Amino acid sequence: MPTADELINAHTTDRLASVMAAAGAAPATAIHDCGPLLEGLTFSERVDAVKEAVLADLPDAYPAFAEVVRTALRDSAFTGWMTFPVNAAVGERALTRGVFEPALDLLAELTPLLTAEMAVRPFLRHDLSRALPAVLAWTRHPDEHVRRLASEGTRPRLPWAARLTRLVADPTPTLPVLDALYRDTSEYVRRSVANHLNDISRDHPSTAVATAARWLTDPAPTTTALVRHGLRTLVKNGHADALALLGHDPDVAVQVVGPEIRTPEVHIGEHLVFGYEVTNTSPRTLPLVIDYVVHHRKANGTLTPKVFKLTTRSLAAGERWSAVRRHSFRELSTRRYHLGVHRVELQINGQPHGSAEFTLGARPDAAPAGPSGSPDRHHERAACPRPATR
Incomplete structure (x- = not known):
């Protein structure tokens, strides 16, 4: 796993500043100046810092803000991890200006550069019923990255992201998304569908098994492998219905x-x-x-x-x-x-x-171990003195 410094650093912000300045946000000083301030920050802290710089440099009004981002999209230098904080900035600027569907459209345009799965989640938390029609439309998109965004962005327990508590409590609103994608021609998309099903299985095992069983009644050649991956946590936990669905009898001789x-x-x-x-x-x-x-x-x-x-x-x-x-x-x-x-x-x-x-x-x-079996705390303090208070 790359370190935070390898993903977003001063070199990243210098390049992003140049791209945004050329796209109409000149001179992009906040983006440029935040680079040296990233040292020692975690990845999420770096994303937040660069996001705030993007919000400071780009126009305050959403239509002009979106125009700068779309202009940057036509620049081949706008690529990789520099796009991740921009995705976050799109979501924050749009929701604070009362913009909804147009911002989701923009995130769909951005996601082929580097997934916008984190940036769509504030929209789902803000108004799930309003966001889902756009998500369902993504399942029919010709670009596999956008189709994957429909599944990955709505995962209840997406790693490194805040949980979508409404979908943790009730995953049924996103089942039509998974139904539309489980036969997808892209393994990249199907892998996301399987991981989404696995998320569901952690809180609603019967829903996950029933969904997988329904898919197996109308399978593609790839469906059995998808279901096996999607039910992997239930199989590891010895869930009888999941094992039976995959043909594994718990009472084998x-x-x-x-x-x-x-x-x-x-x-x-x-x-x-x-x-x-x-x-x-x-x-x-x-x-x-x-x-x-x-x-x-x-x-x-x-x-x-x-x-x-x-x-x-x-x-x-x-x-x-x-x-x-x-x-x-x-x-x-x-x-x-x-x-x-x-x-x-x-x-x-x-x-x-x-x-x-x-x-x-x-x-x-x-x-040396102390009485509890853990390293002796006094020995640790003696070997690793605290730096002097400044």
Whole structure:
């Protein structure tokens, strides 16, 4: 993942200032001057800072503002991440001036440069019923980027964006959008539809399964793969109806050996290694979703499960499948590890099959542990003194 500095920096704002000045916002001093101020800011903070500069430099009235942006669209230098804050500026300027449909049209023009999925969300929050006709029209657009915008921009739980709480509570208003796109010729669009369906499944599993079942009654050659991706969270969670829809019987006749732990003590930064073996003991071919569950130790000593993919495959009658898995315990900003006994468990078609324990220890070069098993706080403070107050 590129860093914030690699996406939007002073070089980006210099180029954006030149483009906007040539498009009619001369001299674009606010955009140019904000570049040096971006140092140390997060990506979202950079977007907000450049957005405010765009709003300062471009005309206050929306029609003149939009004309400058459309002129910039004809400049080949207007491209990449410099367009992202402009998308945000379009939404803010339009909604504060009472402009709605024309601004959505402009965002559809902008989205092929770099997705405007974030910028359409304030319109959905402001007036969902008014925005949806424009979104539905996008599903018929000849450009795949605009068709994808219809699905991606309306995702209830779009990553890195504020949730659309009305659609989290009731996803049915956007089902016509997904119905229009699930057979799309573009894999780029279909991937978004699958991710949107997965968002729905997190809050309304029965709605997601019913929608997928309806699509499978009138499928394209690509529909089964789309549905499988869209129901992936339900499959990992062992949801019986989702598994049955995809042909995976939870009560399969299999013999399971393992997981057999090869690394009974793992240190942070290393890999857990385990083997497993699955044999089909039934007289027919079985389609299997084989996952594994790591039960991570929490601070209070209890365990919390997280499911990881192993394989999806069919085993003929009597066929045996065996493999070895390496699971990384490298340090992540999104997960805090707690030392002590953990557990790994196999999961086949959503059902548990065998488990084994292993111990997670500190990195060999880690700070000494205090009584709680976490690095000693006094040692941390001594090794990393705070800078002097200025």
